[in-house]
Amino acid sequence: MSAPSQLRISGGTVYDPANGVDGEVRDVCIEGERIVAELPSNVPRLDARGMIVMPGGVDIHAHIAGSSVNQGRRLLPEQHATDPVPAPRLADGATARSGTAGTIPSTFTTGYRYAGLGYTTVMEAAVAPLAARHAHAELDDTPIIDAGCFVLLGNDEYLLRQLAAGELARARQYVAWLLGATRAYAIKVVNPGGIARWKSGGTERDVRGIDDPVGSSSVTPRKILEVLAGVANTLELPHPVHIHCNNLGQPGNVATTLQTMQALAGQRAHFTHLQFHSYGGERGKGWKSAARDVIEHVNAHPEISADVGQVMFGPATTLTADAPVEHLLYASTGRKWVNVDIELETGCGIVPYAYRQQAAVAALQWAVGLELFLLARDPWRVVLSTDHPNGGSFLSYPQLIRLLMDRTYRDEQLKRVNQKLLAGSALLDGLAREYTLSEIAIVTRAGPARLLGLKSKGHLGAGADADVTIYKDHPDRAQMFATPRHVIKGGTIVVEEGQLRRAPPGRRLAVRPEYDAAVTKDLKRFFQDYACVSFENYGAEPVS
């Protein structure tokens, strides 16, 4: 066996907030796939003098693989025609793939572009269990980045039946089994109970509050959330339950969001794309920002965390398991759309969209996201996302970072947007805060890694994965973060002098909790009676 490769990144200004390093000039040493404390002075060097060194980026919530993402690609052939991506030229003539970009890039392009942006870990935030094998197959074709899947459980028929029957122990065993069977990393809840109602086809097509009954009077969004949050915490999963609340994107949904947070008081829970859940006003009567109320609650409760789900102006594709919301969006835009019931498990809706500065609601959404960022007291718990591709592409992160770091730029942008609904927004009061580089390192790397329980990600201490991004310092932070000079993934230099040069496969992040095998006996009967696949063919175990 050859000696592991060694590299010293020398003279860079290092931002490693997890280890309390805030802009110190120091070396970072890599041996094999890991960061090490020290290396002999004669090992190969990467000169990073005058550059900024951070851990590789960690995206806590994006949609990059699986059946819904792929359906989105199929819906958007015009974006493929207008945004083809030639294969990159890799070192040593290694095989590279061409692809397409647009709002939902093809698999290989997704990997290349995330790495090109300095991100080395990405979480696919919504995988239907039935489509888990598809999601893993796509992630196998998404190079460079390490990835994990969140499995959808908030509207799962088997789970809801157990709750209705009071079989809580069996429900917990089922969740533990399903996480392993689908090779998932965390539990995702989307509009708990709402999708089940949408699919049931009655006159009530969604839930309105967390105490609405879903089928049985003993099953409510509150109950679903309590059980799933409890399972995640009892199993000591690295990431707590990942919650997309009820009433996404609707005026006045702040009440539901706060009730949901209160329902889980004292428990660890992650609230995703919080921006879409922080609106005041009233249905049919108008919108306003309620970001202050939401972020004050988050600030005061250290057990909960959030990602923002910022809206960025430009094209996007809304894509979610929250099928009733997508129906509303289709009805209000008249754009092409897809809506699919995923059998016993969940739903899916897709509507291509564009957020325009001149549009009142889009401007409000943009402002609410920025308010959440700027009023958040603990960057470790309120991290960066655009809910790619829902609020905007991950390629817009550098622009978002500039909005956070540069008040002059932000105020200029604020003047350009539609002001109609911005009354009461904290942004108009002139939020002076500017994120520091260290805070950016927290919300894009150290924070998400900590919230995900990824101990070897998001920092540069000895033993960490050698995922490192090196930026050329530039006063325009958007430009700086869009074009890292070097990116190292697992010890391999993937981006060299700004060019993508290597594309090693990424690893999969998954959990495999213990469960009581008795649950599978009951499940087999359930599958025989209701499912389209046999129990034996279900899940996403690798096929040997």
Added chain:
Amino acid sequence: MSDRVVLTLATAPSHTLVADCIAADRFASLDARAIGQLPVVHGGRRARLGDFFTVTGQRSAALRIEGDLERVEGVGTGMAGGEMLIAGNVGPDLGLAMEGGRIDVHGSVGENAGGARPGASRGMTGGEIVIRGDAGAQVGAAARRGLIVVMGNAGPRTARAMIAGTVVVFGSTAAGAGRFLKRGSIVALGAIERPATFRYACTYQPPHVPLLLRYLRARYGLAVLDRHIAGRYERHSGDLAELGKGEILQWVAE
């Protein structure tokens, strides 16, 4: 810099030739060699524009194309300015998703002229296309703005799902014209098969039609008859299964 760029078809394509690189404004900044190097797809295989066309002139937004282009698709795709003259017939997807400029075809065109890319909700968003021969199916489909003039006959589904914009047909217009039309106008100087979802509104002299026809006569030298300029038009509103703010203006003899 020359007065204009001339593309002459030297090697007839043996298969469909997708030449969506040809656009007058694009050539304004390219020398002859660079124009010849532009990518095309011939029968699904990559090739260069210069493999089929000889290029004379360079760096001009005035373009003339000569030769039988019936197998050439996508000419003028996304064109945003400049002037293009096509001296004969041309294939499908002429001026696809065009944004501006003028295309003057001294011949007939294939289907979907001024239309949308597959899957896109919008076709051309600006500019003018004058077709002195016949147009194939779906001319002006999903157009958002802009003007298309067909001197000959227009094929089925003319201006299908047009969002706004104007299509003028001097000859006859086949079935399905204006289906899913939101706004926008179809001016039919010859016979037209109207869908059932259009409703007769009135017969009048729309002031903008004479203006438009005089413009076409002056700008392109088209043989516009005085009786079309002075004539009366039936206005049919539609598509009532859609927004219903569009119109078919059908010329009726005085």
